[in-house]
Amino acid sequence: MIFGFPIISVAIWLPIIFGVLVLSTGDDKNAQMARILALVGSVLGFLVTIPLYTGFVADTSEMQFVEMHDWISRFSIHYHLGVDGISVLFILLTAFFTPLVVLAGWQVIEKRVAQYMGAFLIMSGIMIGVFAALDAVLFYVFWEAMLIPMFLIIGIWGGQNRVYAAVKFFLYTLLGSLLMLVALIYLYNVSGGSFSILDFHQVAIPMEAQILIFIAFFFAFAVKVPMFPVHTWLPDAHVEAPTGGSVVLAAIMLKVGAYGFLRFSMPIVPDASHYLSGVMIALSLIAVVYIGLVALMQSDMKKLVAYSSISHMGFVTLGFFIFNAYGMEGALLQMISHGFVSGALFLCIGVLYDRMHSRKIADYGGVANTMPVFAAFFMLFAMANSGLPGTSGFVGEFMVILGAVKANFWYAFAAATTLIFGAAYTLWMYKRVIFGAVANPHVAELTDLNMREKLIFAILAITVLGMGLYPLPFSEIMHVSVNDLLVHVARSKLPL
Amino acid sequence: MDLMTNWMSAGAEIFLLVMVCAILIADLLIKQSGRLVTYMLAQLTLLGCSLITVGTHENGVVYAFHNMFVDDLMSDVLKLLTYLAMSMMLVYSRQYLTVRGLFTGEFIVLALFAMLGMMVMISANHFLTLYLGLELLSLSLYAMVALQRDSAIATEAAMKYFILGALASGLLLYGMSMLYGATGSLELGVVSNAIQYGVADKNLLVFGLVFVVSGLAFKLGVVPFHMWVPDVYHGAPTAMTMLIGSAPKLAAFAFATRILVEGLQPLVQHWSGMLIILAVASMAIGNITAIAQTNLKRMFAYSTIAHMGFMLLGLLSGGIEGYGSAMFYAVVYVLMSLGAFGMIMLLSRVGFEADTLNDFKGLNQRSPWLAFMMLLLMFSMAGVPPTVGFYAKFSVLNAVVQAGHIWLAVAAVLFSLIGAFYYLRIVKLMYFDAPESHEPIAVGQDSALLISVNGLAVLLLGLLPGALMSVCAVSVQQSLLLH
Numbered sequence: 001m002i003f004g005f006p007i008i009s010v011a012i013w014l015p016i017i018f019g020v021l022v023l024s025t026g027d028d029k030n031a032q033m034a035r036i037l038a039l040v041g042s043v044l045g046f047l048v049t050i051p052l053y054t055g056f057v058a059d060t061s062e063m064q065f066v067e068m069h070d071w072i073s074r075f076s077i078h079y080h081l082g083v084d085g086i087s088v089l090f091i092l093l094t095a096f097f098t099p100l101v102v103l104a105g106w107q108v109i110e111k112r113v114a115q116y117m118g119a120f121l122i123m124s125g126i127m128i129g130v131f132a133a134l135d136a137v138l139f140y141v142f143w144e145a146m147l148i149p150m151f152l153i154i155g156i157w158g159g160q161n162r163v164y165a166a167v168k169f170f171l172y173t174l175l176g177s178l179l180m181l182v183a184l185i186y187l188y189n190v191s192g193g194s195f196s197i198l199d200f201h202q203v204a205i206p207m208e209a210q211i212l213i214f215i216a217f218f219f220a221f222a223v224k225v226p227m228f229p230v231h232t233w234l235p236d237a238h239v240e241a242p243t244g245g246s247v248v249l250a251a252i253m254l255k256v257g258a259y260g261f262l263r264f265s266m267p268i269v270p271d272a273s274h275y276l277s278g279v280m281i282a283l284s285l286i287a288v289v290y291i292g293l294v295a296l297m298q299s300d301m302k303k304l305v306a307y308s309s310i311s312h313m314g315f316v317t318l319g320f321f322i323f324n325a326y327g328m329e330g331a332l333l334q335m336i337s338h339g340f341v342s343g344a345l346f347l348c349i350g351v352l353y354d355r356m357h358s359r360k361i362a363d364y365g366g367v368a369n370t371m372p373v374f375a376a377f378f379m380l381f382a383m384a385n386s387g388l389p390g391t392s393g394f395v396g397e398f399m400v401i402l403g404a405v406k407a408n409f410w411y412a413f414a415a416a417t418t419l420i421f422g423a424a425y426t427l428w429m430y431k432r433v434i435f436g437a438v439a440n441p442h443v444a445e446l447t448d449l450n451m452r453e454k455l456i457f458a459i460l461a462i463t464v465l466g467m468g469l470y471p472l473p474f475s476e477i478m479h480v481s482v483n484d485l486l487v488h489v490a491r492s493k494l495p496l
Numbered sequence: 497m498d499l500m501t502n503w504m505s506a507g508a509e510i511f512l513l514v515m516v517c518a519i520l521i522a523d524l525l526i527k528q529s530g531r532l533v534t535y536m537l538a539q540l541t542l543l544g545c546s547l548i549t550v551g552t553h554e555n556g557v558v559y560a561f562h563n564m565f566v567d568d569l570m571s572d573v574l575k576l577l578t579y580l581a582m583s584m585m586l587v588y589s590r591q592y593l594t595v596r597g598l599f600t601g602e603f604i605v606l607a608l609f610a611m612l613g614m615m616v617m618i619s620a621n622h623f624l625t626l627y628l629g630l631e632l633l634s635l636s637l638y639a640m641v642a643l644q645r646d647s648a649i650a651t652e653a654a655m656k657y658f659i660l661g662a663l664a665s666g667l668l669l670y671g672m673s674m675l676y677g678a679t680g681s682l683e684l685g686v687v688s689n690a691i692q693y694g695v696a697d698k699n700l701l702v703f704g705l706v707f708v709v710s711g712l713a714f715k716l717g718v719v720p721f722h723m724w725v726p727d728v729y730h731g732a733p734t735a736m737t738m739l740i741g742s743a744p745k746l747a748a749f750a751f752a753t754r755i756l757v758e759g760l761q762p763l764v765q766h767w768s769g770m771l772i773i774l775a776v777a778s779m780a781i782g783n784i785t786a787i788a789q790t791n792l793k794r795m796f797a798y799s800t801i802a803h804m805g806f807m808l809l810g811l812l813s814g815g816i817e818g819y820g821s822a823m824f825y826a827v828v829y830v831l832m833s834l835g836a837f838g839m840i841m842l843l844s845r846v847g848f849e850a851d852t853l854n855d856f857k858g859l860n861q862r863s864p865w866l867a868f869m870m871l872l873l874m875f876s877m878a879g880v881p882p883t884v885g886f887y888a889k890f891s892v893l894n895a896v897v898q899a900g901h902i903w904l905a906v907a908a909v910l911f912s913l914i915g916a917f918y919y920l921r922i923v924k925l926m927y928f929d930a931p932e933s934h935e936p937i938a939v940g941q942d943s944a945l946l947i948s949v950n951g952l953a954v955l956l957l958g959l960l961p962g963a964l965m966s967v968c969a970v971s972v973q974q975s976l977l978l979h
Binding site for chain 2: 163
C-alpha cells in the first residue's frame, strides 16, 4: 500500500463498478455510450495497476500492497489482498488485456453491447481478485464468480454450438472447484481455524491427507490449465466463444489454473507434490507431444490455436514440477508470453472471422495479397507461437528446457519436440491461410486492418518483441519469490 | 410461574389468534372489490406480531404454560423471519390470486392460521405442543391447496397431501407414544434427561425414534418419504406452492431441532446414522430427478428435496457449527425459494401459468432486469459465489468436515454439481434462447420492487454474509446448548 491507498482494491473494484455502469446504459440504443464507458473503465483499470509494478520491491518474497480487513468474523475470513513476485505480473496482464478486448469487440459486437462490455469489465476485476486474494475463501469466491460472466459470454455471443460449450465449460470447472472447496475447508480445520493461504503454507499435514488434498486441488487447477485428460472443454469453449472471450480464456483464465498450482498445491502439500511429480510431468509431456500432434490435424484455426494453448500450458506445468529455478521461472515467463501470443493469435483469427465468417483453414488462401499489413502482424505472432528466438515465446520455452535437462535428459528431449511441432502446426496453418494464390472471391474482397485493429496489434507486437529481446524486467521481479517458493517446497511438511 | 410471564412469552401467538378471528369476521362484511382491506389488515397483523416478538424478547430461555412452551432467542429469530416470509408471500401472490379469483378472505385467514401453527411449532417444548402446531399448519395447508375447487389437479394434490400427511402424523404420534412409554414424559427436557440418566428401555426408545424420524422425514419431504412433494408443488396454485415451500421450512427446522436435539440428544448416535441415509438419498434422488423435469414447479419440488437433504447434513453434524449452519441454510433457502416462486407468478398472466421451462426462454430479451434477478436466484440455489447460496453450502460443509465426515462432504458437493446443471439450464433458457412469446410482462409495482429486493438480497448477503451467519449461530447456541 502506498500512503495508505488501497491499490489492489481499486484495481479489482474499479472495473467492476464501471462494468455495472456500462450495464446500466441499458439496451442497444445507447451502444456507443456503453462502448466509450467500457473503454474508459478498462484503460483506467490498467492505469491503476501500474503502481503495482513501479512500486514493487523485487528483493523480497513478502506479500506487498497488503490489505486486510475482517470480512466474515465467524469463520475468521478476511478480506485479505496482496501480491508477490509471482502474482503481480498476472494482475498487470489481466488489466492490460481488458482494453484490448473492449477494442476488439468495438464494431463486431452489435447485439446487447452493454451486456457484452459489462461482462468483460466485471470479469476483469474478478480475475484480478483471484490473483490478489490471500484468503482462501476470498480466493474461492473470485474463482467461482469468474465462471458466471464467462458462461454468459460464451453462451450469448458465441458460435453455433455455443450452448453446449458454455454448459460444458461451466460444469467442468465447477466440478474441480467444489472438490477444492472441501480441501480448503479441511485445511481450515487442521490449521486451527484460519483461512489465510499463508497460514495454510505452514501447516503440517500427514501424507495420506496431503495426497488427497493434492488430488482435490489437481481437479480444480488441472481443469483450468487445462492438463491432458481434462482438457476437452477447452477446444469447445474456445471455438464457440466470441473473439474477446477466446482472448480472455487463453490469455488469462488458463493462467489462473497454473497460478493455483504455485499458490496452493506446491506450498501447501509439498510432499505430495514431490511424490506425484512423476505423474504431473508425464501428463505435461503428453500434453506437449500428443496435443501438439492433435493441433497439427485441425482444420479450424481457432481449434488449432486452442490445442496449441494446451500444448504450451503443458510446458508450464512441466516447468513447475521439475522443481528448479530455471523451470519455474521459465514456466512463469512462458505463461506471460503465452498470454500475449495466444491472445494476439485469437485476435488475428477474429479479424479474419469478422470479415469472412469462417474459421476453416480451407476457406482461406492468399490473404497476404489483400491484407499485407495483417499478414505481417500475423507472421510475427505465429513465429512467437512457435518459439522463435527474439520473440517472447522463446525465452520461457528455452528456460524450461534448460531446467528439464537438469532434471532428466529425456524430459527435455520430449519437451523440445514442441519446438518442432509448434513450428509445424503454426507455420503450416500460416502458409495455408496467408500465402499462395487468392483462393476465392471472398478473399479477394478482404480489406486490410483499420486503425483500431492496427492499434491493438501494434501494442501486442511491441510487447511480444520487447519481452523477447529484453525479458529482464519480467524475470527480475519474480526472481526472489520463485527462489523462496522453491526453498519452501523443498522442506517436508509431514508432522514429526 | 405467574400468569403474566405465560402471556408475555406467547404474546405474538395470542395477538395473531385474536387478529385472525377479527379478520375472519371483518372479511364477512367486505365485498370482493374491497378485499384489499383484508390484505392490509393481514400485513398490519404481521407487523404487529413482529413488534410484539421484539418487544417481549427476554434474554435467556423462558418456559411457559407448565413447560409446554418455550421462548428463546432461536424462536424469536425464526418467528421474525417467518413473519417476513409470510409478508413477502402475500405481496407476491396478491396480483396472481386476484386475476384467478382466489384472492379471498379464506386464503388470507388460512395463511395466517398456518403461520400460527408454525409459530407454535417453533416455540414448542413438549411433544404435544409440537404436534398441535404441526397439525394446525398442515390442516390449513391442505385446505389452501384445495382452495381452487374447480381444478382437478389441485384437488388431487390436496387429497394426496392430506392422506400422506395424515399417515405421517400417525407415524409421528405412534413414535411419540413409544417415547412416552419408555420415559414417562412428553416434555422435551424431561425425556432427554430420562434417556440420559434413567433406565429407559433402549429397544423401545430406538423403536420410537425410528417412527419419529420417519414422521419428521415425511414432513420435511426427504427421500424415501418425498413422493407427495412433487405432486403437491405441481398441483397447487403457485401462491400456495410458494407458501408451502417457504416459511414452513423454518418451522420444520425448528421442529427437527427441538425433537432431535432438545429431546433426543442422548440418542444422537442412532438418529445421526438415519439422517445420513436420508440426506444422501435426498440429495441423490432430488438432484438427479430434477434434471428430468420440464415443469418448473416439479423441478423446484425435487430441488427442495435435495436442499432439505443438504440441511439435514448440518443437523447431523451437531454442535453450534452444525445446528447454526442448518438454520442458516433453512433461512437462505426460504429467501431463494420465495424469489423463485415469485418469479413464476410474476411471469404468469390471466389464464396462463409460466411454470414450464419453455416459459423462461429468452427472458433476457423481454426483461433484462427480471432475467438478472432470476440469474442471481438460480446461481444462489446452485451454490455459486458471490451469492448467499454458496455460504449456506459452505457453512454446512464446514460443519460436516468438522464432524469428521469428509466423504459425506465430497458426496454432497458431487450431488450439488449435478444440481448445478438444472439451475444452469434455466439461465441458459433465459439468456441463450430466443423467446417463444413476446407478450409484454405486466408486473405490479409492489411485486416488481419485491423481486428486486429479493434478488439483490441474495447478492448482498452473498457479499456480506457474516451478520446473518452470526445471528443463526448465536441463537442456536443460546437456545440449544445451554440446557
